[in-house]
């Protein structure tokens with residue numbers, strides 16, 4: 001029977017950073033209802049509410065036990081046990097019944113997915129408790145088992161990163177492109193040659209888990225990739241062999257899939273708007289496809305017909321197909337951050353979880369007589385053999401389109417693979433389980449003994465342990481500083497160094513560590529990067545317990561000194577292990593200071609703090625990209641830029657971190673938005689990885705090279721801010737304004753005209769309104785004209801301008817022009833009827849941002865290109881570019897011109913009245929005709945206004961003198 005996916009949400013405590021920054025709690029839970037408050041919403045606005053099968057409050061109301069376990073101190077707190085009892089226990093019960101079960105955790109990075117799934121220290125999560133309980137159950141059952149009855153457990157562990165599958169239970173190098181995902185005609189998608197290890201106890205599984213985590217850590221450090229972007233799937237294959245009442249051998253099998261998904265942030269955008277390399281990249285392709293799949297399934301679950309579910313669009317969704325749409329009982333746990341700063345992401349997690357509720361799956365008990373299973377597998381192999389001989393295709397293997405010869409060949413290969421798989425399955429059913437276990441035990445023994453020895457050594461010998469962004473991977477790599485001297489370097493050094501590292505910027509001979517009488521010091525070799533507690537060292541330095549050491553660009557370690565540590569504890573000091581965030585922060589902050597950047601977060605405003613966080617996160621990545629560029633000799637240079645919303649063509653928003661990419665061969669520059677930079681960085685990592693793995697074809701053609709930017713892609717040269725108050729007074733403007741880049745540097749000038757017109761589109765030349773709000777309710781016609789553009793640097797061609805007026809959705813875009821002086825002659829008419837207060841507000845307060853784009857000429861190489869990247873880079877002065885405060889020059893220029901025109905027009909009217917008076921005097925008249933005066937004033941002229949206009953114009957003229965040289969007033 002079809003049943004809905006069960007959905008739970010869980011909110012974690014504030015982390016240290018959130019506490020330091022006075023985060024505001026935006027989540028509340030009442031029964032099964034979860035509320036979320038928009039921190040920007042006006043006071044009194046009701047929070048949004050969602051209902052789930054389970055809502056777990058783990059934010060506060062707990063105490064830490066002596067063994068580190070967090071237990072409830074009130075009634076509200078949901079501890080690990082409670083979550084297991086509700087979710088994990090039902091998974092286990094169903095596994096015993098022979099159902100497939102899936103449990104997956106969703107949420108942004110750091111929201112608590114791993115805490116719920118795996119847990120930390122004594123706060124074990126659902127997965128380990130499930131495994132423990134499973135074996136407890138097996139032990140119980142064994143006590144009363146009849147002959148021939150058996151309980152078999154096997155595990156697999158894989159990771160999906162960048163759409164590539166890696167087996168985590170082997171340290172062998174994954175094949176290029178990762179393991180293949182295949183489709184079985186009846187069982188669905190599976191991973192070819194994935195290792196499944198027989199296990200006999202919880203300790204066995206735990207060892208496998210640790211092995212998997214170690215393999216992940218090595219890979220993450222080498223690729224300088226973070227595990228939060230990888231999806232991990234642990235498979236537990238539980239088979240019960242029993243005898244039925246008729247004495248027949250029965251096989252009941254259940255697969256448990258425990259899925260820890262990658263952090264969900266930016267899942268929607270896939271990270272790279274408008275990037276030509278987006279298609280090939282797949283940072284989050286799996287996650288965004290999962291979003292689409294869930295949406296489609298939710299539509300299907302709510303009764304919509306004809307819904308297409310895009311399972312095939314990503315590796316993750318192929319592998320989760322059964323969990324989401326097939327034979328499985330499925331539970332989702334959505335992890336929530338409690339902090340206001342994560343509002344958007346948390347809301348999107350809640351929406352995702354809400355949709356998942358509507359999904360239905362149909363689980364069936366997988367139980368059959370063993371003989372029948374064997375017979376079926378054999379029959380299938382017979383069928384496959386015949387098909388292969390006749391050159392036929394299995395319907396389930398058919399692709400979406402037609403089948404080419406190449407595809408047919410591939411399918412034949414797949415069929416062969418399937419036959420082998422079936423044979424192996426038959427053999428497994430007939431083989432003795434004990435034999436299999438024994439073999440595995442023998443293989444593991446050596447590794448276990450080594451592990452034990454390592455643990456003993458850690459008690460007496462100082463060592464480095466790795467610090468990873470994912471806390472569960474920290475401490476997975478250990479390097480001892482044995483008495484005497486140890487060399488640190490790559491495995492290619494001769495003789496091989498005692499401490500071998502790999503990864504970005506690690507030199508063959510990187511450093512030497514000396515342990516003399518338990519005092520440990522480190523000395524870098526010439527030109528190798530060793531950073532201790534944020535400071536780069538060039539000579540020998542003594543190490544202290546808990547020092548943070550960065551080797552190269554990505555190998556971050558903590559120094560542990562057992563004697564120091566014991567002494568500190570003895571002195572009653574509270575010794576806390578450093579966190580990745582703190583270590584990262586100190587490295588970034590020193591690097592930021594080095595490039596002359598003082599803290600942005602000083603004002604303490606939320607916006608500044610977010611910006612500071614972005615900077616701290618981006619700085620090391622920019623350094624890594626430069627290191628990769630140098631290593632691959634790509635002649636590209638990266639720098640951080642802080643860009644204001646105005647410089648990005650937006651009216652409002654926050655200053656953002658962007659990255660400037662410079663081609664060191666011809667000086668061309670591109671500004672990459674953060675998402676695009678991230679996308680490119682992943683691609684660079686792939687390339688770099690291929691390079692260090694000695695792949696011959698590591699380099700890519702320019703159109704696929706992440707270090708390349710196509711000459712075809714236009715770049716933003718700069719923008720012009722036009723203030724349109726004059727339109728509010730029905731006064732025309734004709735200004736030559738400066739085109740400035742995000743740093744406020746001028747890159748040319750642009751003639752901009754705004755011409756108010758009458759109903760027949762004739763420019764209004766001799767009138768104005770005193771108060772722009774008088775226009776409200778009336779009609780406003782005007783023309784925007786962009787005329788001459790000059791002074792654009794000669795490296796640009798095919799220049800065009802683009803702007804969005806007021807509420808326009810689509811921008812007005814001019815034709816492309818080239819040359820020194822270009823006349824765009826680009827007119828656009830605007831009509832507003834009736835004029836609203838909002839429009840007048842806009843005219844009076846907001847600038848119109850006109851952006852100027854151009855393509856950079858590819859020629860004009862500066863020479864010296866034979867120089868290696870390292871030397872070319874040395875010529876660049878690393879710096880952070882920051883947007884200047886909003887440029888006031890343009891605003892003043894328009895304001896002054898408007899006031900002057902108001903003044904001139906008022907003066908003309910005065911003069912006409914004077915003439916009337918003179919005329920009347922000449923004719924000895926003592927009165928003027930009201931009509932005559934009215935005609936002059938046309939209802940828009942008042943004496944008070946003139947006085948105002950005169951004072952204002954005088955004041956502004958004085959100001960104009962100060963700015964005129966820059967503003968080029970006409």
Ligand SMILES: Nc1ncnc2c1ncn2[C@@H]1O[C@H](COP(=O)(O)OP(=O)(O)OP(=O)(O)O)[C@@H](O)[C@H]1O
Pocket residue numbers: 011012013015058070107108109110111112113114115116120227228262263335469470471
């Ligand atoms: N329920 C909880 N109670 C106490 N601490 C928690 C809880 N949930 C999460 N934490 C803490 O919050 C931090 C982040 O949690 P966790 O590592 O599980 O996040 P994540 O979503 O798995 O992140 P990533 O996507 O990077 O793997 C950890 O230090 C963890 O100990």
